[in-house]
Amino acid sequence: MNYTVLIGGAAGQGMDTLSELLTKSLKRYGFFVFKHSDYMSRVRGGHNFIQIRFSDKPVYTYEENIDIIFALNKETIDLHKGRLKEDGIILADKEVSEENNILALDLEDTAKNAGNSRAMTSVGMGSIIKMLGLKSDKALKVMEDTLKESILDVNMNAFSKGYEMVEKRFNLDSMNDGRILIDGNTAVAMGAAAAGCRYYCGYPMTPSTTVLSNMEKWSHGLGIFTEQVEDEVAALNMALGASYAGVRAMTGSSGGGIALMSEALSLAGIIETPVVIINVQRPGPATGLPTRTEQADLRFVMHSGHGEFPRMVISLRNVEDAFYQTTRAFNLAEKYQIPVILLSDQYLADGATTTVPFDFKKVKIERFLHEEKLPEGRYKRYELTESGVSPRIIPGKFEDKVVLVDSDEHDEYGNITESAQVRKDMVDKRNKKGALLESEIQEPWLIGVESPENLIVCWGSVYGPVKEAIELLVEEEISIGALVYGDIYPFPIKLLQEKSKSAKRIIDIENNSTAQLDGLMRQFALIKSDIKILKYDGRAFSIDEVYRRLKEVIE
Amino acid sequence: MTCEYDLYDPSWCPGCGNYMIIKALKQALEELEIPSHMAVIVTGIGQAAKMPHYIAANGFNGLHGRALPPAIGIKLSNKDLTVIAESGDGDTYGEGGNHFIHTIRRNINIAHFVHDNQIYGLTKGQGSPTTAMGQVTTLQYDGVKVEPVKPLALSLTMGAGFVARGFSGDIPQLVELMKEAILYSGYAHLDIFQPCVVWNKVNTFQWYKDRVYKLPEDYDYTDFNAAYKKAMEFGDKIPTGILFKVEKETYEDRFEFIKNGPPLVDAELNPMDAEKLLNDFY
Ligand SMILES: Cc1ncc(C[n+]2csc(CCOP(=O)(O)OP(=O)(O)O)c2C)c(N)n1
Ligand code: SF4
Ligand SMILES: [Mg+2]
Numbered sequence: 001m002n003y004t005v006l007i008g009g010a011a012g013q014g015m016d017t018l019s020e021l022l023t024k025s026l027k028r029y030g031f032f033v034f035k036h037s038d039y040m041s042r043v044r045g046g047h048n049f050i051q052i053r054f055s056d057k058p059v060y061t062y063e064e065n066i067d068i069i070f071a072l073n074k075e076t077i078d079l080h081k082g083r084l085k086e087d088g089i090i091l092a093d094k095e096v097s098e099e100n101n102i103l104a105l106d107l108e109d110t111a112k113n114a115g116n117s118r119a120m121t122s123v124g125m126g127s128i129i130k131m132l133g134l135k136s137d138k139a140l141k142v143m144e145d146t147l148k149e150s151i152l153d154v155n156m157n158a159f160s161k162g163y164e165m166v167e168k169r170f171n172l173d174s175m176n177d178g179r180i181l182i183d184g185n186t187a188v189a190m191g192a193a194a195a196g197c198r199y200y201c202g203y204p205m206t207p208s209t210t211v212l213s214n215m216e217k218w219s220h221g222l223g224i225f226t227e228q229v230e231d232e233v234a235a236l237n238m239a240l241g242a243s244y245a246g247v248r249a250m251t252g253s254s255g256g257g258i259a260l261m262s263e264a265l266s267l268a269g270i271i272e273t274p275v276v277i278i279n280v281q282r283p284g285p286a287t288g289l290p291t292r293t294e295q296a297d298l299r300f301v302m303h304s305g306h307g308e309f310p311r312m313v314i315s316l317r318n319v320e321d322a323f324y325q326t327t328r329a330f331n332l333a334e335k336y337q338i339p340v341i342l343l344s345d346q347y348l349a350d351g352a353t354t355t356v357p358f359d360f361k362k363v364k365i366e367r368f369l370h371e372e373k374l375p376e377g378r379y380k381r382y383e384l385t386e387s388g389v390s391p392r393i394i395p396g397k398f399e400d401k402v403v404l405v406d407s408d409e410h411d412e413y414g415n416i417t418e419s420a421q422v423r424k425d426m427v428d429k430r431n432k433k434g435a436l437l438e439s440e441i442q443e444p445w446l447i448g449v450e451s452p453e454n455l456i457v458c459w460g461s462v463y464g465p466v467k468e469a470i471e472l473l474v475e476e477e478i479s480i481g482a483l484v485y486g487d488i489y490p491f492p493i494k495l496l497q498e499k500s501k502s503a504k505r506i507i508d509i510e511n512n513s514t515a516q517l518d519g520l521m522r523q524f525a526l527i528k529s530d531i532k533i534l535k536y537d538g539r540a541f542s543i544d545e546v547y548r549r550l551k552e553v554i555e
Numbered sequence: 556m557t558c559e560y561d562l563y564d565p566s567w568c569p570g571c572g573n574y575m576i577i578k579a580l581k582q583a584l585e586e587l588e589i590p591s592h593m594a595v596i597v598t599g600i601g602q603a604a605k606m607p608h609y610i611a612a613n614g615f616n617g618l619h620g621r622a623l624p625p626a627i628g629i630k631l632s633n634k635d636l637t638v639i640a641e642s643g644d645g646d647t648y649g650e651g652g653n654h655f656i657h658t659i660r661r662n663i664n665i666a667h668f669v670h671d672n673q674i675y676g677l678t679k680g681q682g683s684p685t686t687a688m689g690q691v692t693t694l695q696y697d698g699v700k701v702e703p704v705k706p707l708a709l710s711l712t713m714g715a716g717f718v719a720r721g722f723s724g725d726i727p728q729l730v731e732l733m734k735e736a737i738l739y740s741g742y743a744h745l746d747i748f749q750p751c752v753v754w755n756k757v758n759t760f761q762w763y764k765d766r767v768y769k770l771p772e773d774y775d776y777t778d779f780n781a782a783y784k785k786a787m788e789f790g791d792k793i794p795t796g797i798l799f800k801v802e803k804e805t806y807e808d809r810f811e812f813i814k815n816g817p818p819l820v821d822a823e824l825n826p827m828d829a830e831k832l833l834n835d836f837y
Binding site: 178179181195196218220223225234237238241244327358365395403414 | 563590591592593595597600605607608611612613614615616617618621623624625626627628629631632633635636653654656657810811812813816819820822824825826827828829830832833836837
């Protein structure tokens with residue numbers, strides 16, 4: 001089984017709450033759910049829609065074909081009715097439309113009867129649950145858990161009226177639940193909280209803002225200092241101050257904000273102060289498409305910041321990956337005293353997915369702080385060592401030692417210097433850490449067949465649609481598989497070298513226009529892709545699109 | 556007795572006002588008996604910003620214009636540290652102007668010493684935000700064409716609870732002002748006249764000496780209107796001392812877990828503490 005419900009309307013019509021309630025209910029009925037939102041950058045009006053796909057098997061992305069459309073305005077019907085499956089149905093208020101194949105219901109009046117015309121979405125929800133053939137209990141419980149006391153009765157009443165109003169159309173049974181429903185940004189924030197982040201500051205910028213708002217929500221309960229600061233320049237400089245003082249610190253933004261952080265990123269490099277930064281990508285350049293998705297900042301975060309210094313870039317592939325990689329990022333940042341950049345995107349950030357609850361017992365906090373006695377004399381924050389990593393202490397914790405960090409080139413004590421020899425030693429020291437990082441990087445995930453003739457390469461959130469499309473193609477006995485990069489800089493080359501040998505063609509699938517991953521492959525592995533499937537219209541790939549475009553090139 | 560804070564000899568030009576300021580700072584920290592490992596000097600970039608290199612305290616010599624953000628990060632992470640942000644007039648009122656405004660709004664418990672030489676020293680004599688209108692500089696050949704910032708009036712009207720001015724030519728007063736600023740619970744703004752003997756031939760040691768006068772004993776520093784008048788006084792006579800000082804709740808005290816808990820840096824980190832967050836997602 002595999003169903004999609006689309007809810008469409010103008011901003012401000014209550015679609016958010018409806019989709020949240022419906023998605024959560026479907027999860028509670030035991031289904032695997034994926035919620036995908038398509039929003040315009042406006043608070044009222046426009047055309048927005050949310051697609052909720054659910055199945056008895058794990059789902060990773062959205063599909064083009066729809067079973068039920070719940071239309072809050074006529075535009076929704078006009079735009080999406082072409083995607084309706086043969087036995088699909090459109091649900092709308094009778095004022096909206098009375099065309100064929102549309103179940104025009106008395107939604108608004110029913111809601112008024114239930115106590116408030118704004119409860120129209122709850123009437124709709126009742127009808128949807130009934131049409132799917134599900135009992136009303138779990139959905140009502142979700143309403144109870146979610147809605148404010150003051151509006152609960154009206155909405156439950158409206159739900160029941162909606163439920164009574166229609167006939168069963170599908171025959172679904174509930175299954176076992178036990179999973180969580182979470183989006184990418186929340187998973188990142190939860191990862192940070194689990195990793196012991198105690199300082200998170202940022203400046204609102206779609207689609208990164210909910211990382212900040214989640215941290216803010218959890219701040220008092222967990223003792224995490226969180227602040228909306230004056231700008232992104234302040235954000236990263238503050239995080240570095242906090243980290244210098246010994247606290248695990250993180251900041252984040254989307255491309256424009258990350259651009260403002262680039263000088264401080266370079267500072268993190270030279271003062272060798274650990275920090276974790278998340279870039280939730282949206283299409284650029286400049287303001288671009290604020291509420292939409294793209295994977296175009298890979299090169300940017302690899303090179304952002306002047307001068308040469310080691311850093312690590314990890315792209316996030318799904319919500320589970322987002323959680324665990326965030327926790328790992330904190331350890332890596334402290335182990336090598338470097339900035340670690342996480343790359344997410346709007347599609348992953350906002351897409352809610354069911355997943356196995358994160359295992360907090362698996363999370364390790366490794367701080368790599370020097371706690372033993374130090375030699376007599378001044379403390380050398382930048383002591384030259386074999387590995388390039390110097391023993392790091394926290395100010396105020398050693399009675400006779402002070403800690404000096406400096407954005408100027410400095411000697412081992414942290415004091416400003418212009419000595420040619422010291423300069424060279426310090427550059428070598430920092431570069432050694434970069435070389436060491438290569439021992440940490442994880443090879444990409446291999447999905448599909450073991451040694452595919454058709455080798456896909458992709459990174460980050462494209463994982464979802466690629467995975468499902470490959471499953472369909474493997475069923476058709478096509479030799480296809482994919483390397484899905486998480487760690488992406490330093491760039492892992494082993495598996496690529498191995499799998500490219502037996503591959504007939506390498507197909508690069510990316511959500512950008514310049515095939516940035518292909519560039520990395522050429523640069524670091526001397527391997528290039530043969531075919532590129534690129535998408536840069538601001539939307540994420542659907543399974544159907546990946547499947548179709550792969551079929552075209554595989555023949 | 557040797558000063559615990561003594562380190563290298565600075566590389567400033569002979570006669571630079573910064574020598575007096577660092578002398579006063581060391582004395583102030585000594586007299587307050589703050590152990591050197593519990594003090595942090597946070598600076599941006601400029602001549603003034605080299606302070607951490609010449610004083611045996613913890614130091615964070617960050618980016619031009621960005622002394623305040625790391626100072627805030629440090630103080631919130633470890634409230635037991637004495638945090639002093641220190642930088643030039645260009646660094647503070649120009650490149651870092653936005654942080655200056657918003658740090659005042661927060662009222663975080665740090666002391667902020669601005670070495671105000673009314674010029675860009677390190678980059679060789681360009682006009683700074685406090686350079687006088689009309690003054691000829693190495694860049695503004697035919698004179699500065701914008702009004703100078705009035706730093707004390709700015710911090711005062713933004714709501715700072717401690718606003719003061721010192722002069723590097725009066726070390727005893729400067730030491731007292733620094734001590735007061737450090738002891739003040741909240742954000743303390745101390746603008747310090749610091750002659751740059753090389754690049755500012757207008758605002759010389761003598762120029763300041765001829766103009767500064769100490770606020771009288773009976774001056775009421777809790778009177779905002781009086782303070783505003785004094786903050787605007789910048790001509791033949793320029794007042795020094797504490798212009799304004801009132802008690803205000805600090806930023807960190809608005810966070811219960813910071814106010815009543817141990818410093819954040821001492822928190823035991825355990826991933827299991829966050830596991831309860833999952834409950835909302837079932
Ligand atoms: C982003 C950035 N812009 C410009 C500079 C160059 N710069 C260094 S110090 C300085 C001005 C210093 O003036 P001020 O802050 O008044 O300090 P002073 O040297 O007078 O003590 C400038 C423009 C820099 N280091 N970084
Ligand atoms: S240039 Fe001016 S501010 Fe810089 S050290 Fe020389 S006198 Fe002092
Ligand atoms: Mg200056």
